[in-house]
Amino acid sequence: DADVTQTPRNRITKTGKRIMLECSQTKGHDRMYWYRQDPGLGLQLIYYSFDVKDINKGEISDGYSVSRQAQAKFSLSLESAIPNQTALYFCATSDPSREGRETQYFGPGTRLLVL
Amino acid sequence: DQQVKQNSPSLSVQEGRISILNCDYTNSMFDYFLWYKKYPAEGPTFLISISSIKDKNEDGRFTVFLNKSAKHLSLHIVPSQPGDSAVYFCAASEETSGSRLTFGEGTQLTVNP
16 A cells, blocks of 8 residues: 555646645654646645644745645645646655655655646 | 756666766755656655765665765666666755755656667
C-alpha cells in the first residue's frame, strides 16, 4: 500500500467552482506539504504544515487554502478555480528527526484541469 | 527569481554510458541538496542527497558531486540503464527554512537501449 495517497487522481472542473484535493499518509510524519508542478517550472510550494496546529504559506499560496484535519490528513482547496490553476498537484511528507534532514516523500499527484 | 536552475531540459545517452545531470544554485545559504527522480504518472521519489560539508556522496550507480565555490552540483549515473529514463529534479534547502525545499525545473533523461 502507498504511504502517501492523493484523491482524486484526476479532476476536471469549471472556472469559479470550489474544489478540494485530499492527501493522506501512513508514514506517521508530522510535516506535510502541497506543491504544484507546471511544465518547465519544477515544483513550487503552495502551503506546508509542521503539525496539526501549524499552517504556513509557501511561494504561491494566493487562490489556495489548506486544512490539516489530523496528523495524517492535509487537504488543499481552490476556493474559486481559475484556468491558470490547471497543473499537477503533489502532496509530500517529511520527518527529519527520523529520516534525515529535508527528505520528503511524495504522493502520486492529482492532475487538475480548470476549464 | 529561480534560485535553483537545471539548464538542460533534456538529456539523451546510450545504455551503459555515463549520464551527467547538472544543477546550479544562487542562494549561498543552501546547505543541503537532493536529487529526486520522477516517472510519468507518479510522484517524485528521493534518490540521493548531499550536505554542504561534503563534496561527494555515492550510492551504487549514483554519485552526487558538490562544488560550493561554483554553486554547482551534478548527478552521475554509471552505467546508465533504460529504467533510469525519467525526469530528474534537483532540490536545495537552508537550515533556517526548516524542511522547505526549492526545486529546479527538472531534466528529462532518456537512456536508449
